[in-house]
Amino acid sequence: MKRITLILIALALVLTIVITGCKKEEEIAKGPIVLAQGKPEIDEQLKAYAAQWSEATGIEVTIKSCGGGSCDLGQMLKADYAAGEMPDIFAINGPQDFLEWQSIVLDVSGEPWVKDTSVAFTYEGKTYGFPVAVEGWGMAYNADVLAEADVDPKSLVNLAGYRDAFAKIDAMKADLGLDSVVSMAAGPEMGWVTAHHNFNSLLSNGLDYGDTSAADNLLAGKVDAKRLAEYADWVELLFQYADKAVLTTGNYDAQVGAFATGKAAFLHQGNWVDGNLAGAGANFDVAFAPHGSMEAATEGIFVSAPSFYVVNSESKNTDAALQFLTDLAGTEAGANYMVNEAGMIPAFSNINLNPSGKLSKSVQEWAAMGKVYSWNQYLFSGEFRDQTLAPIYNQFANGAISKARFVDLMTEAFKSL
Amino acid sequence: MTERKRESLALEILSSLLFVIFLLPFGIVIINSAKDAFSVTQYPMKLPEDWTQLFRNIANIWTSPNVQYQSSFLSSVIITVVSLLTITFFSSQAAWVLVRTKTRASQLLFLMFVAAIVIPFQIVMFPLLSWFRIVYQATGVKLLRTYGGMVISYLGFGMSLSIFMYHGFIKSIPYELEEAANIDGCSRIKTFYSIIYPILKPIHATVLVLNGIWIWNDYLLPLLILGKGNRVMTIPLAVSNFAGAYVKQWDLILTSILMAMVPVIVFFLFAQKSIIKGMVQGSIK
Amino acid sequence: MEKTRENRIVFWLFLAPVLFAFLMVVVVPFFMGIFYSFTSWSSSARVGGGLSFIGLTNFTESLTDPSFLYSFILTFIYTAINVLAINIVSFALALLVTSAIKGRNIYRVGFFLPNLIGGLILGYVWQFIFNNAIPGLGKAWAFLAPLANPDYLILADRNASVLALVLVGTWQYAGYIMMIYVAALESVPVELHEAARIDGAGGWLRLKNITIPMVAQAFTITMFLTLVNSFKQFDVNVSLTAGGPSTMFLGKPIFGTELLALDIYNTAFLANNLAQGQARAFIFFIVLVVISIVQVRTSKKREVEL
Secondary structure (H helix, E strand, O other): OHHHHHHHHHHHHHHHHHHOOOOOOOOOOOOOEEEEEOOHHHHHHHHHHHHHHHHHHOOOEEEEEOOOOOOOHHHHHHHHHHOOOOOOEEEEEHHHHHHHHHHHEOOOOOOHHHHHOOOOEEEOOEEEEEEOOEEEEOEEEEHHHHHHOOOOHHHOOOHHHHHHHHHHHHHOHHHHOOOEEEEOOOOOOOHHHHHHHHHHHHHHOOOOOOOOHHHHHHHOOOOOHHHHHHHHHHHHHHHHOEOHHHHHHOOHHHHHHHHHOOOEEEEOOEHHHHHHHHHOOOOOOEEEEOOOOOOOOOOOEEEEOOEEEEEEOOOOOHHHHHHHHHHHHHOHHHHHHHHHHOOOEOOOOOOOOOOOOHHHHHHHHHHHOOOEEOOOHHHOOHHHHHHHHHHHHHHHHHOOOOHHHHHHHHHHHHHOO | OHHHHHHHHHHHHHHHHHHHHHHHHHHHHHHHHOOOHHHHHHOOOOOOOOOHHHHHHHHHHHHOOOOOHHHHHHHHHHHHHHHHHHHHHHHHHHHHHHHHOOOHHHHHHHHHHHHHHHOOHHHHHHHHHHHHHHHHHHHOOOOOOOHHHHHHHHHHHHHHHHHHHHHHHHHOOOOHHHHHHHHOOOOHHHHHHHHHHHHOHHHHHHHHHHHHHHHHHOOHHHHHHOOOOOOOOOHHHHHHHHHHHOOOOHHHHHHHHHHHHHHHHHHHHHOHHHHHHHHHHHHHO | OHHHHHHHHHHHHHHHHHHHHHHHHHHHHHHHHHHHOOEOOOOOOOOOOOOOEOOOHHHHHHHHOHHHHHHHHHHHHHHHHHHHHHHHHHHHHHHHHHOOOOOHHHHHHHHHHHHHOOHHHHHHHHHHHHHHHHHHHHHHOHHHHHHHOHHHOHHHOHHHHHHHHHHHHHHHHHHHHHHHHHHHHHOOOHHHHHHHHHOOOOHHHHHHHHHHHHOHHHHHHHHHHHHHHHHOOOHHHHHHHOOOOEEEEOOEEEEOOOOHHHHHHHHHHOOOOHHHHHHHHHHHHHHHHHHHHHHHHHHHHHHHHO
16 A cells, blocks of 8 residues: 555655646648747738648748837847747848847758848848848828818928928818827827837938948937937927827827728828728728928838848758748749738849739838938847837927937937937 | 615616626627627717627637637636646645645745745746746657647646645645545555545635636637737737738627637636636635 | 654655755855846857856845836835725724624625735726726716826826726725734624623724724735735736836836836836846845844734734
8 A cells, every 4th residue: 555655655755747848849841930030910921831831741830929018029039049949930120130149040041932022131241041031111091081171292201391291281180070180199108100210210211222330420429410400390290280199199000990991191101001991991092192291392202121031050940941931932932922811012032923902012212213212220229219219309399308308318318328 | 874875776777887888899799799890980879780790700710720719618628627626626626735745845835836926927937938838848748839739838837826726725624634535544545536636625716717717718828829810819819810811800709719719708607706706716815 | 763764664655745846946046146146147049148156246236227116116015005994994894704794695795706816917907997998988977077187097197097007906905904803803702892882982992992903813914915915926927017107206207006026027028127126136136035024023912002
């Protein structure tokens, strides 16, 4: 009896050790792979495509989406990395992100899709990143409302143009059925709209594509006071004509929703909102106008292929990961997902499909005319933008600080770099 | 007497008023779970026009690949139940030998366990990740992203308070009870399981309730051990994954919240008396 | 002899599982953490970003970082208000539900209910209430119009947001603390009250001279529980305010409602500085230990005096 109890207890002990982990994953030839990406708006479509691809190849794919608000992809990746659970494919934005992960990013220069794109992420002559899509933003406008208010979108190229247009539309708000002129967000979760996207006006508006001089100067602590002052006027203008509730506490949904339901004439977002607009049943005409962050006219919008899928070189499944990317760019199903399902502008010349979203079309039109400015915000670290700049915008939006103080704080922030 | 009556009427009105205020947030969740995305933001305080929307929303969350409600619910149940079993089982037997063994080692161990009650999770959470990673690399035993890692973590963090409570109770059990069994030829182990373990019932209830509520609702530990969006998610992780990572669709977020709350509340209403008693006992000990 | 050997085996056998878990998740990480807090430990994969000793740098940098100091002060303020609010509300509730009213049990259950739900989920619920439901009231009824005024949005104002955190914390926790008070109040002999009543002591006098001294032990417990829990607040902070809105501190723009636990987490993963997050966690731990000891000591002393 005694012995039996002892054996039972010993068994229980062994069992505890067993349940703590002996479920080792069976070794399959390839996969499963995990892809972590930062665009929640395409999460559903990507998961559907991944499921379809899994069925075709027998390789299991898990998609993890994190971004757009209170979920920070960089933060999630750092936690995953600390846990030794780095995804096999993950998204990076620009050079700062790349440096963060440089030692585990696989060189993909030899992949078949490299020859079909001109915007892959390269570093010191080697290709590392698969461009997810071409994206762009400017000031999205409701063309129907502008026509009704008799505002010519062509006049929207500088501060003066916007001042007049905003004042005019503001005075007609009741007639036009608007709550506010601009749908802008600067709340705690929306730092990416202010400190990433809007911030880029300061860095690249009016400069040649690829010209990083303004950003380089700021990184070196040299502040162009005139450029910054005009930019501050622009930020003030946007905040002044925004719906204050959306501005201070609204989230992505509230911001895009106000525009989609015709309650705002302008929206400070990019072509990724096409899906949201369609989802909300918006049937008015939309297009992008340039930002008016300067007194001088700047005719162009911000276009780039900003995010890239990179392959984790420490992954055991690099072959499967590489195959996933190759198929994404090289198969009909992949192209169909990117363009028709996710509504993205493909970054590959071998794909001849065009997205049906109106804002995506607008981006393509601006790009075709060559009237584009770069995305330079990624030259600054995520920490600087999120922890230092975002709180400054947030306070300006809340009315806690004046424009002069905003300029001072921005100047100090750059000097501290 | 009339003054006393008037007084108690006033108290009753006050209580029912407070009662309504306390439960109002739940009401807001329920009415807004039965609206579509548009009316939830436009008319958040109106009663829904069409209650069938509630079922459409529930069906939506039930099948949503982002919430993974079914598997998250199952994971939460597995993690909670297995952790509770290991905690009650192992803590009670540990507390018993600590009480009944009067050696230096025994006293020292007890002191160490009790001291650990004040250790906040924050101080061990980052190294825990890298330690589990080292364990995996060295032995192949995977603790991150697995049930096993969760269970062992909850045992480790939950045992201190549990042992403390069992310890206090076992001390009050007269030793003669065990001696009698010993004379009857029972082994020590059998003595514990046939005599002591059943006597511990009231403390088992307390330990189960206190740890149960904590484990079921815990966010930080699963966030680190399981991570968001992986194969194993608990209910709080799933809700935050849905609410945070996705654009904010309040109609569906509130529905997912409703679906996270209902099972707990139903369970509570069934076992209300013992749960409240358990929690109070636990705090007073 | 046989007996003691058996005892020894059983002793270690019975302790083995908890000792194993304790070593795995508490002891080893605890000491690893102390080690890491003196290094440049990080979670990125930069080229040339190995682990090196940097002495006390993490601690000195933390203690001179405005956002950490701010979180520290804020956590103390939040804890003080929260402890007060929870204890006052729950004591009042306890008096209510132990008085001779009908349906006491239903009230108890109702007040207790929020405690069953995790802080994370409750935070989302209240974010919706503050950002949508309350302005919605203002839109629906003209006489409540100020509620819809965006200038008065609760979560857009730093001070109001801190109070919002207190409100949610109190709402969540008061029911539990109430139950502890209820247990203590019910142990006060009814005869004492009756005797005092006959002697002509009014309600307030009886409360002050009978009830409060009799439940002094409960105060020790509730103070301890609310203090420690408020100090460690994380879940509600994440989901309700996410640290916002911003404010200025020592000339630096920072997150205005970031409590310590959230600051530690963000330092580690947002600012990508695991080692400094660890150092901050260590400071957090020391403060928590000191608070716990001081609180228990003074309460015990007060108990004796009463």
